[in-house]
Amino acid sequence: MPKSKGKYRFSFGPWNIDEGGDPFGPTVRTPIALAKKIKTLKGLGFDGIQFHDDDAVPDLDDKSHAQIMAEAKKMKKILDSEGVKCEFVAPRLWFSPKTIDGAYTSHDPAARKYAIERTKICIDINNALETSHMVVWLAREGTYIRESKNPVEQTLLIRDALNAMLDYDKNLKILVEPKPNEPVDSAIISTIGHAIALGYMTNHPERMGCLVETAHSILAGLDPSDDMGFALAHGKLWSVHLNDQGGLKFDQDKSFGSYNLRHAFNQVRVLEEYGFGRNGEWVGMDVKAMRTQKQTANTKHLSNSLERFHFLLGKAVTFNKKLEAELIKARDYEELDRYTICHLMGMKY
Ligand code: XUL
């Protein structure tokens, strides 16, 4: 098999081994301690962990800065002892009663101040865990009804917040993870185009990148591999959250390739064609186990996602490029479609 151009290492977050609760019913699996999740990670084929700030340091709003830093350093030791790297720390700005009406874009100046202060703590945790990458998912920066916020002001408030973060730490790199809806009805930074444009509005576009998540692209009605390609063309695809999504529903975070194998193939293919990971980018699996899954099989979604990634990588590197070029030249896309399907399904061609 031809050698792959990409350099892949994989990560997930503690929220990706969950208890199966949903808005309509309680949890169905018992919680797994974070230490155990970290221990499990390598055995599942992963090398890195992603954190929200309060995954790394629980209840941080009630702790002093010194206490937060001491706990973050302790977490670094735990990761080191397991040989696990931290990919990023993301501020969890959607949980506090202070951010009900948004964080950086709240109408309440006290809420906006809280959001910035909390993000600075998140940056400090990033540094303690020796990562310079902070992911920002702008969960509550949007509206439930259009009239409640001014979209121009919202955009500028987010830009100002990003500038404050970039000024706070000169080595910080920010990856904006867009999502069009959920929890809000309409997010202001809804697609990868918005995320990249936002970066260019800041004082340090060179430290602004983005993260494409499969499900979020699908929720925006877009093709995730095209979103990845658009970000790659800008040199801004600094991480991905692979998963799957059955159309315009709630954010499902299904196992990678679970719904649409061809979509999944094209995501792996575009990453592979552009040597993803060569600059240290990680492949994150932001996947969730089905609620029906029993306690004893609560990590299959992670290993299954990884297995499919590797299988589809094999399909990407063995895709007949010469034939592809010939069929494109002949504008015989029906035949290219047939070849692609035959290749993916292992049919004789
Ligand atoms: C939300 C989502 C988050 C981010 C990190 O849909 O994907 O878990 O990945 O905050």
Ligand code: MN
């Ligand atoms: Mn995600």
